[in-house]
């Protein structure tokens with residue numbers, strides 16, 4: 001049994017190594033000029049695969065052989081679809097920068113990352129299946145039994161919802177869903193980012209609850225606007241004088257329009273925003289602080305393109321995402 005598991009793992013790793021990713025019909029650039037401020041300890045614009053956060057309900061990472069992989073689109077559709085991995089790779093691919101985040105991320109937490117994904121637009125596959133009216137939920141099924149429920153309308157509203165096969169220029173890492181996963185800008189992972197996906201059932205939100213919804217999390221999971229202070233690092237002492245304060249802010253598919261910092265509950269100072277590939281990713285920000293000796297509290301808040309500023313009201317991640325301002329204590333020593 002253990003021997004078979006090991007050989008399966010080797011087989012899937014070898015199959016992954018053999019995948020040749022197609023050239024996208026619609027490509028994106030590398031890290032855009034000005035998107036990465038290069039501040040030490042600030043999360044890089046592009047999160048490398050090896051440090052990208054992971055959330056799995058499965059105790060053992062599923063090993064899915066792309067040679068046997070099938071995606072079935074079924075349920076309330078006029079034309080059920082079944083495609084192989086080769087079929088999927090032969091379809092026109094798009095490449096996009098998309099920031100993924102977890103609903104269980106605490107304010108200031110690190111369950112968020114930004115990658116360049118390569119994949120097939122979900123909308124094209126749904127069009128082919130031709131959903132029936134009233135099929136308002138796409139229930140994605142993973143090879144490990146996990147399910148995600150995504151609003152059908154969101155998948156068809158023109159955003160870059162992808163069935164991804166590539167992450168940061170390589171085939172999806174096994175841990176991140178090889179051979180195929182879904183990625184949807186603007187929704188938390190638990191309602192959209194199904195890894196090791198093998199099925200998409202068109203159904204209704206009233207008919208079936210997905211995995212985390214059965215455990216009390218919200219049916220719909222649009223992401224909340226968030227911002228985080230990365231620099232100075234928590235607990236780090238700095239010298240009086242010019243101190244760089246920096247972090248990231250995200251409001252996928254709405255976009256971040258401003259970030260502000262406040263010292264000791266004083267006035268809000270506008271931070272400088274880095275550039276970004278699109279409204280579907282986080283943005284780095286920085287602010288120059290003229291720090292005076294003593295203990296200080298720094299807080300950050302972001303405003304999205306809808307004009308909504310993050311609320312100060314603190315909420316737990318459960319059941320639909322944390323709110324509140326990331327706040328850190330900094331000790332400033334003599335200059």
Ligand SMILES: Nc1nc2c(c(=O)[nH]1)N[C@H]1C(S)=C(S)[C@@H](COP(=O)(O)O)O[C@H]1N2
Pocket residue numbers: 052053054055056057058100101102103142143144146175176177188189190193194195196
């Ligand atoms: N099969 C499967 N897909 C899954 C999950 C899971 O546990 N199993 N977790 C979801 C959650 S809660 C999130 S936030 C994202 C995380 O994706 P990552 O592990 O690649 O960062 O995957 C989603 N897709």
Ligand SMILES: [Mo]
Pocket residue numbers: 055101102103104188189190
């Ligand atoms: Mo998540």
